[in-house]
Amino acid sequence: MKELVERIKAEGVHVGGGIVKVDGFLNHQVDTDLAAAMGAHFANRFREAGVTGITKVITAEVSGIAPALATAQALAAPLIFARKHRSSIVTEDYYHAAVTSRTKGDIVNLMLSRKYLNADDSVLIIDDFLATGSTVGVLAGLIAESGARLKGIGCVIEKPAEGGRARLSRLQVPIIALARIELEGDRLVVS
């Protein structure tokens, strides 16, 4: 997505270790026009890939919410954002599984209410970054547990070097990225 690639080139800050901050338009300040354009773009790309009949868009709080909400709006479907809880006390009302936060380093429980997801649902996962694929993998596991069908995975920015796409290929659904970031030495290459 050309507009997004240009913004990452202009404003993305490589803070070391392959972590790129895009706080100016995605992860802290959100460019609302760009978010709406990303949502429409995801909707079109999944339609072109033959993905139809989506009943729920799922993301994990926090930074996935804006692009996932825009995508859900474009598909006229509800959004569910999985909650993160530090407490290990979870109730039967939720599908839940532990995930390690890469940027913060701590372990949290991702939780999805059983009330809002079941075997009648067809689901897209949308998230801000696809790196190792661990968060998306955990969400996919919760979706499988619910009996819902995962139909596609969308990420705003993919970091191919971290292998997430290969690790998620077992899910056998289209994986669509709007931009890619790679490191060549210290230089950021955005495409």
Next chain:
Amino acid sequence: MKELVERIKAEGVHVGGGIVKVDGFLNHQVDTDLAAAMGAHFANRFREAGVTGITKVITAEVSGIAPALATAQALAAPLIFARKHRSSIVTEDYYHAAVTSRTKGDIVNLMLSRKYLNADDSVLIIDDFLATGSTVGVLAGLIAESGARLKGIGCVIEKPAEGGRARLSRLQVPIIALARIELEGDRLVVS
């Protein structure tokens, strides 16, 4: 806002202590049509109150993001969601202040990057609930520190019994709520 009042009456769950769960359309699953309608409604109500020239909409992660994003879209302004960090290590790059989470009970730092907010900005705060007003009060303090002008406060659901509106009246800006929840004994009254 009639549609919202009906949804709270139909789906709001009083879990005790005056805490009402609206996870079916606002705090976990988000009804995207309702979110867009809330955004348009806030934009109209603030316009009617004489609030114009908004350059930034500000909320605190997590549950304020969806209604705040919809409002920012309706106003063609960027959204900034203040990040919450448990760590007390904060850098000079951020305005920050501690706030106590009512539902989780822990203390977190709310952080707003200095890069995205300054004395040229005119700001709306949008959040999901207005109870004691503590989160909104802390956000207003960070906005004041930046030199930006706070022009209005919007909350999806107000709980008048907790006194937030009175506590925030010192800010001398319009405070707009889309719905109100009050307890009469054990009975929830929504208006």
